[in-house]
Amino acid sequence: MAQIGKAPCDDKLILHGARAEEGACPERSKPWVLAAAIVGSSMAFIDGTVVNVALPAIQADLNATAFQAQWVVESYALLLAALLLVGGALGDHYGRRRIFAIGVGIFALSSVACGLAADVHQLIAARAVQGVGGALLVPGSLALISAAFPEKERGKAIGTWSGFSGITAAVGPVLGGFLVDHFSWTWAFYINVPMALLVLWITWRHVPESHGASASGGLDVWGALLATAGLGGVVYAFIEAPTQGWHSPYVLAALAVGIVGSAGFIAVERKARTPMLPLGLLRIGNFSGANLLTLLLYAALGGGLYFFPLNMIQVQGYSATAAGAALLPFIFIMFALSGWAGQLVDRFGPRLPLVIGPSIAAVGFVLFAIPGVGASYWTGFLPAVVVLGFGMTVTVAPLTTTVMNAVGPDLAGVASGVNNAVSRAAAVLAIAVFGAVMAWAFDAALADGLRKMGASAEVSRFLEGERSKLAGAVMPPGVDAATAASVKRAVAESFVAGFRWVMLLSAGLAVLSALSAWLMIGKGPAAQPADEKP
The missing domain is CATH 1.20.5 (Single alpha-helices involved in coiled-coils or other helix-helix interfaces)
Structure with missing residues (x-):
């Protein structure tokens, strides 16, 4: 699952995004604005998790390779990560309500196109368009809250939005798995349509238009x-x-x-007059250190957990619903301990939590590498999920606080946006790189396994054409039951071999992120004055 829950600094994007204009949003409209923001952002949160659970069904139904299945996730995530900051700027320029509504509309229409896709290439193209819609609606949903609620009311609105986001993160994968198991993978996309229609109706009837103070600053x-x-x-x-x-x-x-x-x-x-990434911010030690940590740790998280549902479904034999529920302890731990984690910076400063948290996460990734084929979830994977969840809990709140404290208040919105985009880009890059590592390890292990079982030349040639499907490989036709079982076992063990490489690499990245915090956090210049431009 490329993105578990919210990306870092989501809450701070609301807090330091637009500023509400007194009287601009009538009291009666504020609950509707909050509802539109919650349901709108929920579409993107759900889509970021349910598709991973649906990938095995998509791969089988559309006869896709594992690398084409990667593109189903990557085409969406790539456009979302690259255009996220531009989406927010477009809202400032042309109206947040307008750009948000356009994003929701694009997201809904492309979701229909995803469900109607007749082959994997059409699905990949529709997912790319969906990423463009997500890049407009995600920052738009955050900006709507900030524009509608004055500062004294914004904290409660943020808390409500954040709470519902946590529920969405928990329900999304399970719902996606249920739809795949009982209906079709297409419903993982069609479910967006009624949600989008509801958001568009609320936006049209109840959400006032607003523009940003940076509307005259130009688009990058x-x-x-x-x-x-x-x-x-x-x-x-x-x-x-x-x-x-x-x-x-x-x-x-x-x-x-x-x-x-x-x-x-x-x-x-x-x-650039208004750059997406003000390079001067990188001269601030804590800011550059926090973003390097984000890049490394969220690469490990996004890249490693992309393969977890595939392992659960295609290798371990779990249903899509069970695979969707497998990370619920991770989400519940982050939700239950978020308040405690938020106090760690106040008690210990930023460096210690940002060293300890990723180090614990590294142990979690190592635990993921232990189970083999036929492992029990409760004894094999649950300990890894719990340890990783605790490590991320110790990390996320201090990381967000460090990013925000590293700059002056006038740059807080830019800083939070950059960190948010870095986390998404890290997952996009890691899925691609880890996919290449998985393919290399899988091919080597499968060749070795077939040699040890004494597979015939015909079976080996057939699997040579199937290896690009990884654990979704089809068994050779016309072989006896014993040979089919041996081949299936060899394919499963080959995927596990690649999965172990991926998880150990994730552990290494987590250790490097802890090292970056030790070397860079707490050093370098303090926050820039509010009136100094980077």
């Missing part, structure tokens, strides 16, 4: 395009390399586009 269009090209090029190269090879001209061209796009993004951000 080139920054958005180059960020998309840079991120997309690297992602394409790592996802396609296992099937096309690293010497493929398409893979090399994509990698070149990624490198040039990333370099161009940095160059443009240095000169």
Whole structure:
């Protein structure tokens, strides 16, 4: 599951986003604004989790490879991560209500297109459009709250939004699994339509229009395009390399586009009037340290947990509903202990929690690497889920606080937006890179397993064409039951071998994130004065 619950700094994006204008939002409209924001953002939260649970069914129904299944997740997440900050700026310029409604409409129409997709390529294209809609509605839903509620009322509104977001994070994967098990994977997308219609009705009838103070500051269009090209090029190269090879001209061209796009993004951000990423912020020690930690830790989280539902369903034999419920303890721990975790910075300062939390998370990732084929959830995976959940709980609230305290109040909105986008981009990159690692480990383990079982040349040739499906590989036709069982076991064990590599890499990234906190947090210059521009 590429994104478990909310990304860091979501709450702070509301708190430091738009400023409410006195009397701009009538009292009777405020509950409706909150309802629109909750239901609208819930669509994106649900979509970020249910699709992972539905991937095995999508892969089987559309006869897709594992790498095409990656694109089903990545095409959405890529556009969402790259355009998230631009979506917020568009709302400031052209009206938050308008851009939010457009985003909801695009999201709904593309959800229908996802459900109607006749092949995996159509689904990937529809998911990309859905990512554009998400990039408009997610920041729009946050800005609506900040514009409607004055500062003295905003805390309660944020608490309500955050509480419902926690419920959504818990219910989403289970609901998605239930729909897959009892109906079809298409309903994981169709469920967005009634929610979108409700949001559009509320927005049309009850949500007032508002604009941001930065409406005259200009849009960083080139920054958005180059960020998309840079991120997309690297992602394409790592996802396609296992099937096309690293010497493929398409893979090399994509990698070149990624490198040039990333370099161009940095160059443009240095000169833009209103940059997506104010590079001067990176000179603030705590801010750069917190974002490096975010990049490493959320890469581990997003990349590692992407493969967890696939393991549960395709290897361990659990239903999609059970796989969706597998991470509920993680979410409940974060929800129950969030208040306690929020006090850690006040008691111990930022460095200690941001070293200890990722270190605990690293232990959780190592525990994920232990279970083999046929493992029990309760003894094999639950301990890992609990330890990882506790480690992330210790980390997230102090991380958000560190980001916000690193800059002056006038830059808090920009800082929280950057950190939020970094966490999403980290997951996008990690899924692509970890997919290449999984493919390498799977292929090596499968070749070894087939050799040990003495598989015939015909069986080996057949599985050579199926290896791109990983654990979703179809068994060779015409073989006896014993051979089919041996081949199925070899495929499952090969996936577990790759899964262990992925989880150990995730553990390594978590350790590196703890090290970055130890070396960088608490050092360097303090927050910039509010009137100093980076």
